[in-house]
Amino acid sequence: MTQSATLIPPPCLLLAAGRGERMRPLTDELPKPLLLVNNKSLLAWHLEALAKAGINKVVINHAWLGQKIEETLGNGNQYGLKITYSPEKKALETAGGIRKALPLINPSDYFLVINGDVFCPNFPIFELIDKLVAIRKNPNTLLAHLVMVPNPIAHPAGDFYLKDSQISDHPLDGAEKLTFSGIGLYHQSLFKQLELDIPVKLAPLLREAMAENRVSGEKYTGPWHDVGTPQRLQELNAANE
Numbered sequence: 001m002t003q004s005a006t007l008i009p010p011p012c013l014l015l016a017a018g019r020g021e022r023m024r025p026l027t028d029e030l031p032k033p034l035l036l037v038n039n040k041s042l043l044a045w046h047l048e049a050l051a052k053a054g055i056n057k058v059v060i061n062h063a064w065l066g067q068k069i070e071e072t073l074g075n076g077n078q079y080g081l082k083i084t085y086s087p088e089k090k091a092l093e094t095a096g097g098i099r100k101a102l103p104l105i106n107p108s109d110y111f112l113v114i115n116g117d118v119f120c121p122n123f124p125i126f127e128l129i130d131k132l133v134a135i136r137k138n139p140n141t142l143l144a145h146l147v148m149v150p151n152p153i154a155h156p157a158g159d160f161y162l163k164d165s166q167i168s169d170h171p172l173d174g175a176e177k178l179t180f181s182g183i184g185l186y187h188q189s190l191f192k193q194l195e196l197d198i199p200v201k202l203a204p205l206l207r208e209a210m211a212e213n214r215v216s217g218e219k220y221t222g223p224w225h226d227v228g229t230p231q232r233l234q235e236l237n238a239a240n241e
Contacts, residue, residue: 007129011057012058015094019063022228032117050079057081057082061101128145143189144206144214144215149178160180161177181220190209
């Protein structure tokens with residue numbers, strides 16, 4: 001029996017509030033996370049993966065054309081999930097959006113967050129859930145556990161440094177600078193002190209936590225794509241035909 005079979009799977013927030021400016025004109029009439037890869041929306045890929053991993057409580061935040069997301073996905077019954085929505089009237093950035101959605105997520109401690117516009121079809125969510133056992137045992141309460149990926153062509157400089165399981169904003173001996181995948185586990189206390197409905201970026205919060213050595217991470221080398229432009233979407237669909 002795997003550890004995940006003995007764990008209560010954490011709730012998940014799917015981030016779907018972005019305007020998708022770089023994807024225009026495709027996003028003029030459709031929210032970016034509903035764009036199709038191999039005849040399935042980006043959000044549908046995530047929802048199917050979450051259901052397979054045993055996660056059934058999902059919150060989706062949205063802003064631009066958010067009603068279309070609700071109309072398309074409904075309450076999640078078609079995926080065997082319970083979906084609720086956190087609408088945003090103005091752009092709250094990532095951390096601000098998480099803070100607004102926190103009462104709906106209602107985690108006991110940690111919860112999973114996935115960017116709605118990444119395509120990562122084979123990512124083993126159940127293995128990430130298993131890591132909660134070790135994460136919860138850390139005496140210095142970890143505030144985040146980030147999944148990092150090799151730097152893509154569009155982002156060669158990377159985001160943070162990873163050495164063993166430690167993530168830092170500064171170079172460490174033998175560390176590798178990688179790109180944040182948009183997939184991570186977070187402790188609710190990272191966001192609880194934020195004011196409601198105030199735009200807050202995630203990176204500064206993470207850097208503060210890194211300075212206290214309270215961010216862990218791992219490297220994932222499987223297929224991962226930041227679907228940021230129409231060209232990338234076209235290339236993904238061509239590759240998955």
